[in-house]
Amino acid sequence: MKQKILVGLTAMALATLGTQGAFAQAAKAKTGKLSGDMVKVAVMNDMAGVYADIGGPGSVEAAKMAVADFGGKMFGKPIEVVFADHQNKPDVGASKAREWFDVQGVDMIVDVPTSSVAIAIAKVANEKKRVYMNTGAATKALTNEECTPYTVHYAYDTYALANGTGKAIVQTGGKTWFFLTADYAFGHALEADTAAVVKASGGEVKGAVRHPLSASDFSSFLLQAQASKAQIIGLANAGGDTINSVKAANEFGLTKTQTLAGLLMFISDVHSLGLKTAQGMMLTDAWYWDTNEETRKFGRRFFDKMKRMPSFDQAAVYSATLTYLKAVQEAGTDDADAVMKVLKKTKINDVFTKGGYVRADGRMVHDMYLMQVKKPEDSKYPWDYYQLKKVIPAEEAFQPLALSTCPMLKKK
């Protein structure tokens, strides 16, 4: 008996050493230590509000798919997926996260759209020392001033969006810009980042108008955009606000003389606008279901369950969950420090990214895609919405590590 325990302990020690050595080593632990005798993955997002179609119940399904693909068990112990609605309110999200960590033994939180909530959860996860993989929020603060040793910002951020769409459009001749901006932290950040890219690429910003979140009518704002005579109208808003801006821009004939640039658009937005209205728009995407055979297979599997194709956020939730589970397996424990160590050394190869990796500041770096929405006559089958214009290589897509203001980087 004693011998068995000794063997077990040695194996575990070896396994841990192995992972700390090099990721190339295939020394995956068959046994390991789990807090609460299980792995608990928690999906937190907006379940019924403006962002519910981007993540919502679909993200929970994506996390469950990842658990199923992993095999459903970790070291012979169960893996459980729980979820909650943060209602886009930082206080609601933060108190739920505390309850999850303190009472329910949650090991990792994933998704969390809405930048303000995302930052609140980062603070709680840091305090409780648990892994936090954000796929849903846009703010680049998560890997800058608000970075923590436990945050992984997985799918995208305002820098990548601005850099993708902004730069590409200026290069194709869209020199003068006017912004239609949602009047809160996210909108301002997206506008500022994009304006900086536009100016750096030789473009000119003619002005901006700020509209309240969930405005009921956009025609007045668009009339101002029209009067600016800018070539490009940058929509620094999201969800229902973007949808209604695009709709009104079509109705008022802006799209005949000016081009709309959706700075943050999800496939669910394009789906609900319809191609007739959305055609021609440029956008930056982190993942598209119709890219290759592997993504199509994943898309169809998801479609069978949710009756819609996955957004890039939902695909990222799948990938982040799977990556986390693999890291726990390799670390031989769900201890956050050990798992983070593995995460920051591992190349991610799955349906979401090939060769993606997590940087010291927590940013997961991967290729991004510049897309253009197809004309209705070019769309051959349901959800055939995007034309790939350009692959933005990982190194160009995200903010260079040297520019990150993450305090963790300075210590070294």
Place this chain on the structure above:
Amino acid sequence: MSEIFGIPIQAFMGQLMLGLVNGSFYAMLSLGLAVIFGMLNIINFAHGALYMVGAFMAWLGLTYLDLGYWQALVLAPLCVGVFGVLIERTMLQWLYKLDHLYGLLLTFGLALVLEGLFINIFGVSGQPYSIPDEFSGAFNLGFMFLPKYRAWVIVSSLVVCFATWYVIEKTRLGAYLRAATENPKLTQAFGINVPLMVMLTYGFGAALAGFAGVLAAPAIQVSPLMGSNLIIVVFAVVVIGGMGSILGSILTGIGLGVIEGLTKVFYAEASSTVVFIIMAIVLMIRPAGLFGKEK
């Protein structure tokens, strides 16, 4: 180019016109609320949800039954009206004698249930409803490019609003209604079926919301949240106009739409707040609202 308050006169006129469009929606919705409050003493928080249901009826009709815009404009308000009658008969009628708060809570709950149901079925991003072919294109007014559909919204909502005002204030039926509000017992004693009138009034108020919903469908995305985005402003309109005042709600609705539109030019960030600032000022000076009577 000539200027007004530092902005070009063209932009000023354009915003005035758009304010009129939004004001038409406010007027139509607040009119329904005012009719219901005036006759039933119910603060109908389900009004935004009924507006949303009206828009969805139009979309469902088009998508599944191939019913065009014009059919929807007649059928959807009818359906919503019948739904309103059902609500009144099965739930609201038990609350008239109680405090306002109960009606408010019930209708608020109903609104949440309706929104939740539609979110569950259709998702939050909503569904597109194209502008009917008759109204594609725009009028060139010289100072702006006014889509034909928006012009139609102004015309049709003004017609509906003033027809309602005329029926209630100038006809015999309206006289019965007003009498039933003032003194239900006495009116009943004259042989007028008061419960029936009350039921139809709620149905009519609901139908007005449904009508506004169909009018809005081509202009904004048909989404389960479209009602809750609008309803708070509409309540402010009713309060400013004077709770229960028919003419007050129409005029205030249009006026506030215009003021809000102009705010969007001068200081866009305040456009969602300006209505409430006006509400606070009006309540300080005239607690019963601009057109309300002190009781």
